[in-house]
Amino acid sequence: MGTNCAPLVADLFLYTYEKEFIQNLQKQRKFDELKCFNNTSRYLDDILTIDNPAFELYKNEIYPQELTLNKANLSNTETPFLDLNIKIVNGKIHTSVYDKRDDFGFNIVNFPWLDGDVPRLPSYGIYISQLIRYARACTDILDFHSRNLQITKKLLGQGFRFHKLVKTFWKFYKNYSQLLLKFGSIHATEYITMGITQPVFYGDMINKIKRIKGRQHNHRKCVRIIKRLLYRGYDPNVTRRTLGLVLDQSTVLYKRILETCTLTDCDDGTP
Numbered sequence: 001m002g003t004n005c006a007p008l009v010a011d012l013f014l015y016t017y018e019k020e021f022i023q024n025l026q027k028q029r030k031f032d033e034l035k036c037f038n039n040t041s042r043y044l045d046d047i048l049t050i051d052n053p054a055f056e057l058y059k060n061e062i063y064p065q066e067l068t069l070n071k072a073n074l075s076n077t078e079t080p081f082l083d084l085n086i087k088i089v090n091g092k093i094h095t096s097v098y099d100k101r102d103d104f105g106f107n108i109v110n111f112p113w114l115d116g117d118v119p120r121l122p123s124y125g126i127y128i129s130q131l132i133r134y135a136r137a138c139t140d141i142l143d144f145h146s147r148n149l150q151i152t153k154k155l156l157g158q159g160f161r162f163h164k165l166v167k168t169f170w171k172f173y174k175n176y177s178q179l180l181l182k183f184g185s186i187h188a189t190e191y192i193t194m195g196i197t198q199p200v201f202y203g204d205m206i207n208k209i210k211r212i213k214g215r216q217h218n219h220r221k222c223v224r225i226i227k228r229l230l231y232r233g234y235d236p237n238v239t240r241r242t243l244g245l246v247l248d249q250s251t252v253l254y255k256r257i258l259e260t261c262t263l264t265d266c267d268d269g270t271p
Helices: 007-026 031-039 052-064 122-135 141-156 162-175 177-183 189-196 203-214 218-231 236-246 252-260
Strands: 040-043 044-048 078-081 084-089 091-096
Touching: 007 031, 007 040, 007 052, 031 040, 031 052, 044 078, 091 122, 091 141, 122 141, 122 162, 122 177, 141 162, 141 189, 162 189, 162 203, 203 218, 203 236, 218 236, 218 252, 236 252
Parallel strands: none
Antiparallel strands: 040 044, 078 084, 084 091
């Protein structure tokens, strides 16, 4: 079964038995049993059956004796199926993303490292594709945030830039807003605050502040930059820490910016 067509052959092999079983139920007019199998489906060698007590009774009649069926889930109210984790909560189906690689005891390299010779712009499209996947798979917004935090933490560690991830999320938010409607009316800044991992400091903010550091009216320009970044979902604690890397914290300019941007109450360990 190591040939390229093996999955298709196996799929057709199992289909012939399933088709014959369903046709026999129709001939015997066992419509209640047929109705039970409406929520039973198979993808290659993975079978998902929901609220079907008849499957356990008829499984030996469906497939040949040489074929052994192993129950993969331990609980009758929760199971992984393909890339979904399906759970019954208060009588309703709750889905989230399932990735068996999360159970591995080592890191998996499945996204590009931007330190190498990789086109940068298309690489951020990978982030959008994963956001689409998460939005479609997750029933609860907390699961969506959890996956978003996980992938952005990994991408930041592989050379991706925070401000570009934020910009990419805004693009996803505008172009695929229909996928987020099930989570309620939530602004993009809340998604960014709750779902994107924050870096130690903001590289783009350092560059912007350095460019205007010695110019006239630099206080007003710094405040405008910081307020715009905070609106985009930048964390106040990290923003304050980043500002301290560019400006001397004992200067009047630094203190005025903190007061104007209401960053003085942020406790991030910065003196």
